[in-house]
Amino acid sequence: MITRDIEQFLAAARRAPSDFGPATARAAFLVAPDGFRLAGQSAADNHYMADAGAFDAARASAQHRDLHRAIAQVLPAVCFAGDPETPDALFPNNVFATTAGRYVVGRMRHPVRQREATRADIRGFFGGVLDYAEIDLSTQPHPCELTGALVIDRARGLGFAGLSERCDAEGARLMHEALGMRATLVFDLADGEYHTNVVLAVLAGRAAMVCPGGFADPAVVDAIAALYAPHAIMLSPAEHAAFAGNAIALSEDTVWMSDGAGRALAPATREALAAAGFALHTVGIDAIEAGGGSLRCCIGEVY
Template identity: 70%
Template sequence: MITRDPDAFLALVRTLAPDAGPATARGVFLVSPDGFARADESARDNVYMAQAGFDAAAALAEHRQLHQALSAQLPVVAFAGDAATPDALFPNNVFATAPGRVIVGRMRHPVRQREAQRADIRGFFTDVLGYAETDLATQPHVCELTGALVIDRARGIGFCGLSERCDAQGAALMHAAFGLRATLVFDLAPGEYHTNVVLALLAGRAALVSPDGLATPRAMLDVLAALYGPHVVVLSAAEKLAFAGNAISLTADSVWMSQGAAAGLSPASRRGLAQAGLGLRSVPMSAIEAAGGSLRCCVGEIF
């Protein structure tokens, strides 16, 4: 099922067991911020991107620290960056996986469309891991993968926010490509570019959500409460701006976000994560965040 009807979505999802697959990835991949700079095309619809002050050396140092920190939890593969693709440090929008499959997304801006042409990343998944490839990059409907589509892998369900970075047909293509059981499609609030800045689903049992990032927040809050019960952490506007919603669980007992996002969490939000059994882990990412994304955007998952 793919639907814009929250009631129909919830009626189906309530019948689903969390047996679609593992809740968290078995490995991750990163792309180094070589040539880190402001991507003017992407800045047209990314309100989180800084106007100036891009520090390439600081971004590289932060990215190395992220690599080292994540390596303590699971295998990490890192690809080189390219000055011609300054947004490539956010690879989850372009490449994503489901068990045995790699999916290549259709990016909105030409500067990001170039990332999808990388033979080394495609070859790693197809030739090294032996994954089948679903290539959405050449069709006309924008679908920026796990930027636009937030997935509960255990249940096999998705939440897809529409914006200039994903249209309705793109949502349907991703629903099929990921093999999801159900996807709820909804509108992001004006000015929001990616769902994963305002919503995170954590280890199949908790959620972080920013209501002011959603066009119709009440309906989403009701759905999340029905699925994740007391483990829905509602973020304030300030927490969202600090990138607290751009978080990810890579093990069953932890949640990762940037150091700035963690510092900006309210006591209530911290308690909510702790009550869900998720230990908070963070690394500094202030230089990287100038590019309009944070920790979750840097992490591509390998299922």
């Protein structure tokens, strides 16, 4: 079921058992920030991106290696080489996503990012090494930037698809079908928001971090809060701006975000994460955040 009807979605979501699959990924993949610089096309609809002068490629590369080393302590993590012709490729979760036995290639809005979908090495890893079946959405006309636009509760098979210039209604439907969601709620992001995963994180199927200002309709925020109570954590505008909503659970008991996001957390937010059973881990990636994304955007998940 894919719907804009909040009550219909909630009814289905509350019936969904936690047996859709593992709540967190079994491995991760990254793409190195080789050629990291301002991508003008991407900046057109991503207000989080810094000006060109704020990009420090060497510092971003060093921080990306730090990120790789850190998450490799929790789960296997592979890193593919970057490509100077694709300066946004260090955010691979928008282009490639996985579910049990298959991988999906997304359709990016901007031509500079559409090049990423043609990478033979990443396709070969999933199709040849892991023997996953391919679902290629990259050549159809509807933008669907995968787990940037679609936040997934992997335990229950629930999707939260925020519409923007990076994902339209048909793109949301295609992702829902390709990833086999049981139920997906479709809604509009607030003006100026480009990806759902900047304003919403579902953590190991039992908690949610929500930036209310990122949603066009407050009723969607209320629905998510009701579904994940008592572990629905509402983030302040300051936490939102620091990318605290761009978090990810890499195991049942750890949640990861950037160091800047961690420093912005209010004491009540830290207490709420601990009450939900999560230890907080942070990595300094301020140079990477100049590119308009944060820690979760850097991590592709292997299910």
